[in-house]
Structures are given as C-alpha cells and as structure tokens.
Amino acid sequence: MIAEILCVGTELLMGQVLNTNAQFLSRRLSALGITQQHQTVVGDNAQRLEDAYRLALSRADIVITSGGLGPTVDDITKRVAAKVAGKELVLFPEAEEMVRTRFQQYHRNMTLNNLSQAMFTADSTLLMNPNGTAPGAIVPMGDGKVVIHLPGPPCELEPMFTASVEPYLMARSGRALVSRYVRIFGMGESEVDTRLRDLENGENPTLSPYCALGEVQLRATASADTAEKALALLTPLLAEVKARLGNVVYAMEETDGGSLAKTAIETLRARGMTCATCESMTGGKVVAALVDIPGASAVVRAGLVTYQTDTKTILADVPAEVIERFGVVSVETACAMAEGTRKRLGVDIAVSTTGVAGPDGGTEDCPVGTVCVGVSTAGGTSAARLALSGNRERIRTLAMKHALHMLIEKAR
Amino acid sequence: MIAEILCVGTELLMGQVLNTNAQFLSRRLSALGITQQHQTVVGDNAQRLEDAYRLALSRADIVITSGGLGPTVDDITKRVAAKVAGKELVLFPEAEEMVRTRFQQYHRNMTLNNLSQAMFTADSTLLMNPNGTAPGAIVPMGDGKVVIHLPGPPCELEPMFTASVEPYLMARSGRALVSRYVRIFGMGESEVDTRLRDLENGENPTLSPYCALGEVQLRATASADTAEKALALLTPLLAEVKARLGNVVYAMEETDGGSLAKTAIETLRARGMTCATCESMTGGKVVAALVDIPGASAVVRAGLVTYQTDTKTILADVPAEVIERFGVVSVETACAMAEGTRKRLGVDIAVSTTGVAGPDGGTEDCPVGTVCVGVSTAGGTSAARLALSGNRERIRTLAMKHALHMLIEKAR
Numbered sequence: 070m071i072a073e074i075l076c077v078g079t080e081l082l083m084g085q086v087l088n089t090n091a092q093f094l095s096r097r098l099s100a101l102g103i104t105q106q107h108q109t110v111v112g113d114n115a116q117r118l119e120d121a122y123r124l125a126l127s128r129a130d131i132v133i134t135s136g137g138l139g140p141t142v143d144d145i146t147k148r149v150a151a152k153v154a155g156k157e158l159v160l161f162p163e164a165e166e167m168v169r170t171r172f173q174q175y176h177r178n179m180t181l182n183n184l185s186q187a188m189f190t191a192d193s194t195l196l197m198n199p200n201g202t203a204p205g206a207i208v209p210m211g212d213g214k215v216v217i218h219l220p221g222p223p224c225e226l227e228p229m230f231t232a233s234v235e236p237y238l239m240a241r242s243g244r245a246l247v248s249r250y251v252r253i254f255g256m257g258e259s260e261v262d263t264r265l266r267d268l269e270n271g272e273n274p275t276l277s278p279y280c281a282l283g284e285v286q287l288r289a290t291a292s293a294d295t296a297e298k299a300l301a302l303l304t305p306l307l308a309e310v311k312a313r314l315g316n317v318v319y320a321m322e323e324t325d326g327g328s329l330a331k332t333a334i335e336t337l338r339a340r341g342m343t344c345a346t347c348e349s350m351t352g353g354k355v356v357a358a359l360v361d362i363p364g365a366s367a368v369v370r371a372g373l374v375t376y377q378t379d380t381k382t383i384l385a386d387v388p389a390e391v392i393e394r395f396g397v398v399s400v401e402t403a404c405a406m407a408e409g410t411r412k413r414l415g416v417d418i419a420v421s422t423t424g425v426a427g428p429d430g431g432t433e434d435c436p437v438g439t440v441c442v443g444v445s446t447a448g449g450t451s452a453a454r455l456a457l458s459g460n461r462e463r464i465r466t467l468a469m470k471h472a473l474h475m476l477i478e479k480a481r
Numbered sequence: 482m483i484a485e486i487l488c489v490g491t492e493l494l495m496g497q498v499l500n501t502n503a504q505f506l507s508r509r510l511s512a513l514g515i516t517q518q519h520q521t522v523v524g525d526n527a528q529r530l531e532d533a534y535r536l537a538l539s540r541a542d543i544v545i546t547s548g549g550l551g552p553t554v555d556d557i558t559k560r561v562a563a564k565v566a567g568k569e570l571v572l573f574p575e576a577e578e579m580v581r582t583r584f585q586q587y588h589r590n591m592t593l594n595n596l597s598q599a600m601f602t603a604d605s606t607l608l609m610n611p612n613g614t615a616p617g618a619i620v621p622m623g624d625g626k627v628v629i630h631l632p633g634p635p636c637e638l639e640p641m642f643t644a645s646v647e648p649y650l651m652a653r654s655g656r657a658l659v660s661r662y663v664r665i666f667g668m669g670e671s672e673v674d675t676r677l678r679d680l681e682n683g684e685n686p687t688l689s690p691y692c693a694l695g696e697v698q699l700r701a702t703a704s705a706d707t708a709e710k711a712l713a714l715l716t717p718l719l720a721e722v723k724a725r726l727g728n729v730v731y732a733m734e735e736t737d738g739g740s741l742a743k744t745a746i747e748t749l750r751a752r753g754m755t756c757a758t759c760e761s762m763t764g765g766k767v768v769a770a771l772v773d774i775p776g777a778s779a780v781v782r783a784g785l786v787t788y789q790t791d792t793k794t795i796l797a798d799v800p801a802e803v804i805e806r807f808g809v810v811s812v813e814t815a816c817a818m819a820e821g822t823r824k825r826l827g828v829d830i831a832v833s834t835t836g837v838a839g840p841d842g843g844t845e846d847c848p849v850g851t852v853c854v855g856v857s858t859a860g861g862t863s864a865a866r867l868a869l870s871g872n873r874e875r876i877r878t879l880a881m882k883h884a885l886h887m888l889i890e891k892a893r
C-alpha cells in the first residue's frame with residue numbers, strides 16, 4: 070500500500086508556515102508500514118492542484134491532503150478532488166450540524182459560506198473535527214483509491230489522524246511493522262556505512278543510517294503479518310550491527326528520539342547515582358541537556374559554569390596552582406574541576422569541560438578546538454584531551470557530547 | 482523566474498527529519514521575489530528522483546535540491562541530475578582538496594567513497610561548504626535552466642545559501658535587495674499583526690512577520706536597482722514600525738540570526754558590565770544561550786545551575802529560611818538567588834530563574850508554569866512572577882527568554 074502526502078497552501082510555498090504536518094503524517098504512516106515515495110506542496114491554484122491530484126493518484130493508493138478545507142475562496146482542496154473524481158459536492162446534514170455546533174461553541178457568527186465546510190461528494194466518509202470547524206473526509210476516487218482530506222492546523226489534523234485515519238489504515242493494511250533505533254557515538258557516518266553497507270541493502274528488514282553532529286543513528290525496520298514475526302526478522306540484524314560496530318553503540322531503543330543525555334540520565338538513575346557538572350567552554354550545554362530529560366531532578370544535583378578562570382577556584386575548588394602550572398585547558402585542570410565539583414556538591418559522579426571554542430583564543434600549544442573533558446567518581450578521576458574542529462558552535466556541541474558520553478561510560 | 486524546491490531523502494519521507502530546509506529556502510526565495518509553485522520530497526530512489534527532476538525542470542527555471550550529497554550509496558542527488566543533463570560526473574581537484582582539508586580538520590579518516598563528494602559535471606560551479614565535507618554546486622541543465630545542489634544538514638545548507646546562492650540569484654535577477662530584521666519580545670503575534678496589518682500588504686518594501694516561541698520577528702525587504710535606493714525605501718517603513726510597536730522592539734538588525742542572548746551580550750559589553758546567572762528550572766539554558774554568543778567571555782563570568790533546593794544555599798548563599806518561609810518558587814527566593822550570585826561572583830548584574838516546568842510538581846498555590854525570574858545589580862534587586870503555559874520544553878524556553886529580556890532591560 071502506497072500513500073502520498075499532498076499539502077495545499079500558498080503559505081507553505083512562501084515559507085510562512087513550517088510544514089510540521091508532513092513530518093507528523095509521514096512518521097505515522099511509516100510506523101504503520103505504509104510506503105511513501107513522494108510528498109508534494111502546491112499553492113491554492115485549482116489547475117496545479119488538479120495536476121497534483123492526478124499525478125499522486127497515478128502512483129499511490131491513498132492521497133492524504135492537509136489544508137484548504139476552510140470557507141474562503143482559496144479553500145479549493147475538496148472541490149478540486151471532486152472534479153478529479155467526476156462528482157458533485159453535496160451538503161451533508163450531519164456535517165452541517167457539526168459546523169453549526171462548533172460556531173456556537175466558539176460564540177462566532179456563522180456566515181453562509183461556512184456551509185461549504187459541510188459539503189462533500191455523496192460517497193465520502195466524514196471525519197469528526199473536535200478541535201475546529203472543518204470536518205475531514207475519506208473520499209473514494211475509483212479503483213479502490215481514496216483521498217483523505219485533513220484540516221491544515223496541526224492541532225486539528227493530528228487528533229483527527231489519530232482518532233479516525235489510523236484505525237482506517239490499519240484495517241486496510243493488515244501488516245505489522247517493528248522498528249529499532251541504534252544510537253552511535255564516536256564513529257563517523259562513512260565508517261559506519263563502510264562496515265554496514267551490505268546490511269543497508271536489505272529489503273526486509275531495512276537498515277538506514279541518519280547522522281547528527283558527531284552521532285549516527287540507524288533505523289532498523291521489519292514488517293510481517295504479526296509483530297512477533299517482524300521482531301524475529303529484526304533480532305539477528307541488530308546482533309550483527311552490534312558485533313560489527315562494538316561499543317560505539319551506546320543505545321538500542323524501541324522508539325525514536327533518544328539522545329546521549331537521555332541514556333546518561335537513564336544509566337545514572339538505574340545505578341542510583343547523582344551527578345553534577347563543571348563546564349567552561351560548553352557554558353551550560355551539558356547540564357542543560359541533562360535537565361531537558363524528564364526525571365533529571367532525581368539525578369542532577371547542580372551544575373557549575375566556571376567560565377572565567379578564577380571562578381573555577383571560587384566555585385569548584387580548583388587549586389590556582391594547577392591552573393597556573395598546567396594551563397586552564399589541560400587534563401590536570403579538567404580533572405581538578407571534576408573532582409572539586411564532585412566533592413563540593415557531594416555527588417557520585419561529576420564531569421567537566423575546558424577548552425578553546427574559538428574563533429579567538431587559540432595558541433600554538435592549544436589551538437582552537439582543543440578540549441579537555443574530565444570525569445570523577447569516588448573510584449578515581451581522569452580526563453581526555455580532544456582535538457575537535459569546525460566552528461564555535463560545532464566544537465562546543467561536540468565537547469558536550471563527549472562529556473555526556475564519558476558520563477555514560479564511567480557510570481556503566 | 483520560477484524556482485522549485487526538491488528535497489531528497491528517505492528520512493524525510495519516513496518523518497525522521499522535519500523539513501526545515503523547505504521553509505528556509507522558500508522564505509528566502511520569496512524575499513528575492515522568485516515565484517514558487519511546487520515543493521517536492523522524494524526518497525533515495527534513482528528512478529523516482531529522475532522523474533522528479535524532469536517534472537520540476539519542465540515547470541521551473543531553477544531547481545534547488547537539498548540532501549543526498551554525501552558519500553554513501555544512498556547519496557544519488559548529483560548522479561541522477563547528471564544523467565538528466567546527459568553528462569558525466571568528473572573529479573574536481575579543488576573540490577577534492579576541500580573534502581580532504583575538511584577531513585583533516587575533523588581528524589577523521591577519509592575513505593575512498595568520500596571522493597564522490599568532489600565529483601560534479603564538468604560545467605558545474607562549485608559552492609564552498611565551510612561547515613561540512615560536501616561542496617554544493619550550480620549545475621547547468623540546458624535552456625538556461627539550472628539545478629542548485631545544497632547539502633541536507635540545515636547548518637550547512639543555510640550558510641551556503643546565504644553566502645553563495647543568494648548572490649547568484651540576485652545577479653541573475655539584476656535587482657539589489659536590502660533587508661532589515663526587527664526583533665520583538667513581549668507582544669503576541671496577533672497584536673503585532675493588528676498594529677501593522679496595512680504595512681504588511683505592501684509590495685515593495687515587503688514586511689513579513691515570523692513568530693518563534695514568545696517572540697515575533699519582522700523581515701522588512703526592499704528591492705531596487707541599487708542597494709542605496711532599496712535602503713531609502715526601507716528607512717521610513719522601519720521608523721513607522723518602531724513608532725507603532727514602541728519598546729517591545731529590542732533589536733533592529735541588518736542580518737538574520739539575532740536573538741535575545743545576542744542583544745544581551747552586546748548591551749552588557751557596551752556598558753562594560755559583567756554578569757552571572759543562577760538557574761533552577763531553566764537548568765543552564767540561560768547561561769548556555771549567553772555563552773553561545775562569540776565575545777561572551779568578556780561579559781559572562783560564571784553560571785550556577787542550582788537544581789536541587791539545598792544547592793541554592795550551598796552555591797548562591799540563598800538563606801535557607803527564605804526558601805522555607807516563601808517557598809522555593811517565590812519572588813523572594815528568585816531575588817535571593819540573583820543577589821547571592823551577584824555578590825558571590827562579584828559581577829555587575831545577575832539573573833535567576835526558579836519555577837515549576839512540569840509535567841509534575843505543580844501545587845494549587847504554585848501550578849505548573851509558575852516561574853519567578855529575578856535580577857540584581859548594585860542599584861537593587863527585583864523579581865517578576867510569571868504564569869506560563871504549555872509543556873515542559875515551552876515553559877523552560879519562555880522562562881529563559883524572560884530572564885534574558887530582563888537582563889537587557891536592566892542593563893540598558
């Protein structure tokens with residue numbers, strides 16, 4: 070079963086609105102195992118919309134539209150679909166009732182043009198819209214194909230999809246889909262790709278890499294007639310990935326949206342450990358990433374951003390002579406920051422960052438991109454010296470990720 | 482001149498990535514006065530991509546692609562465009578040099594497949610990529626039409642568009658374009674819209690609002706045959722905007738990418754002031770935003786993230802009896818946090834945040850969304866109590882923005 074998303078609205082073409090509907094719909098459709106090959110955006114132009122419908126219906130079984138269900142002359146989505154189906158729009162009394170009720174609830178006057186929101190081709194299935202005035206619809210287009218009309222505002226589209234469209238699609242497909250997300254830190258995308266290329270060519274299960282700064286994520290997906298059978302296809306693939314990549318794999322998860330910070334919080338929570346941070350060049354990014362994770366309050370005790378040199382001594386008890394002797398960017402200072410913070414705040418583990426993010430401040434011994442990341446537990450304190458590259462933002466983000474990764478490794 | 486955006490990547494069809502590139506590009510193209518009628522997303526499939534190129538080139542003069550320039554077998558964007566143009570990809574020595582240099586900077590091994598990033602049709606114009614390994618290109622497709630290849634990651638695509646594509650498009654259209662960005666905090670989008678509606682209907686200059694969480698940005702753009710004439714069209718519009726909106730306008734800038742943090746750092750620098758932060762529920766977001774700005778080191782002395790209650794006393798000298806008497810989320814505690822931090826770190830100004838970000842932790846007196854933001858200088862200490870709404874992420878981000886805005890207001 071192939072679906073295609075067709076978003077209608079000049080505001081999307083002008084960039085006034087970010088197309089979150091396309092992401093929402095495509096994510097939900099893939100989770101249902103429904104193939105998607107194209108997404109299209111067209112403006113409020115009848116001829117171009119008609120062409121877009123004909124093209125989409127020539128290659129997909131289900132065309133999902135978003136937007137253009139309102140009462141204005143610009144709202145042509147239903148009218149043009151009806152034309153393509155060769156049918157007339159007729160007033161649905163129950164839809165009229167929905168629209169009238171909604172206007173009463175919102176204490177707004179209903180003008181006559183609003184009745185267009187209650188008009189559909191006679192064979193349409195109405196979709197309730199509890200969050201707006203325009204109902205949606207499933208519209209038969211012949212040959213078993215359908216157009217599904219959804220409203221444009223995400224706060225209306227998303228609940229309508231979940232409540233009405235998802236059940237319809239699941240019943241139609243009869244397939245189960247299972248995915249796992251493999252998160253990797255410390256190996257570049259092309260190295261991952263080189264090691265896994267043959268596995269990435271599979272059809273079922275599929276394995277697809279996506280890269281973020283300093284990280285690679287793999288999505289492994291299998292489909293079968295039951296979830297158990299799909300999982301059975303997936304399990305050997307995941308074991309092979311792990312065997313080839315080793316411990317750069319820091320998480321293997323059932324849902325998307327993991328991160329180093331999430332794994333760090335989960336690891337610390339599972340171990341019953343508290344933590345604190347002492348950051349210089351990352352400037353609060355490490356602690357902010359940890360506190361972003363719900364449940365951080367049980368784990369994160371405090372964070373120090375010791376940005377100017379003497380505040381490392383004032384706040385984290387770093388001996389001034391360590392800084393003087395080894396330099397502010399040194400493994401010794403990073404160790405003293407982590408250890409001082411751990412002791413001052415009475416936590417089980419503390420991490421630290423100190424480095425030169427640039428664009429200024431580099432020296433011959435300590436060029437831009439030099440970063441020391443330290444970690445301290447009661448069992449000992451250590452630090453790594455890294456040579457990172459890129460602009461200020463990139464160096465700081467990579468340093469943050471290294472600190473989070475060190476926290477995970479040390480806590481495990 | 483008609484342009485069409487063609488985003489390539491299965492990760493977009495699967496919904497793993499939000500298509501911010503389409504919005505960025507379409508916004509910039511409309512500001513340049515370039516017509517757009519369609520946007521398309523296709524996956525990493527050669528036949529479908531070829532069809533998409535042919536269709537786009539049949540209706541547009543300029544096709545801008547994003548994504549698929551990397552070294553993996555999935556990265557087919559250039560290869561398929563070359564096929565459509567009927568040409569071969571050849572190795573560009575200067576592009577190879579760029580790719581090699583980038584790998585050296587990143588201290589990563591360059592595997593042979595990475596050379597594919599340096600291959601283009603012989604008549605292509607290279608576009609430098611200072612933020613990643615894959616160069617872009619402007620590729621002639623016959624009949625004066627071009628395909629412009631841009632990398633997928635927004636942090637690479639956006640600077641490349643600004644530095645290389647915009648000048649190319651302006652030269653092609655023969656017009657000079659001047660923009661100014663007006664940044665607003667403390668007035669909602671609909672209120673801004675009500676006050677400026679008539680100005681937003683202009684054709685030259687244009688005035689377009691874009692809203693971010695808690696903020697509104699206006700982009701004012703004028704075009705003329707010289708930059709001087711364009712600026713002369715813009716100046717009275719900007720004066721009128723300022724007159725209508727008053728001091729909710731916190732910055733008026735020549736370039737995009739301003740922020741409350743940038744204005745805060747600039748304001749503090751201009752006044753020769755140092756600052757520090759003491760954050761609870763924002764968890765380091767305020768200090769991280771400040772340190773994100775180059776030049777922060779002259780201004781930001783340190784930041785405290787006093788996440789667990791007793792660390793407010795340990796790190797910022799907040800009297801335990803203040804917390805006990807007024808509660809941890811109170812204007813009194815926020816004041817004590819700001820004042821204690823200012824004194825402990827010897828800075829000219831300190832800001833603080835304490836609140837309930839949710840989803841748990843709300844009480845009847847102090848529901849989720851209650852946030853107190855404090856600010857302290859030698860001249861006095863004050864705090865505001867806010868009732869914010871939304872989820873955890875929204876509440877924390879809004880609280881951060883209020884703290885930064887308070888810093889600007891107090892420092893001015």
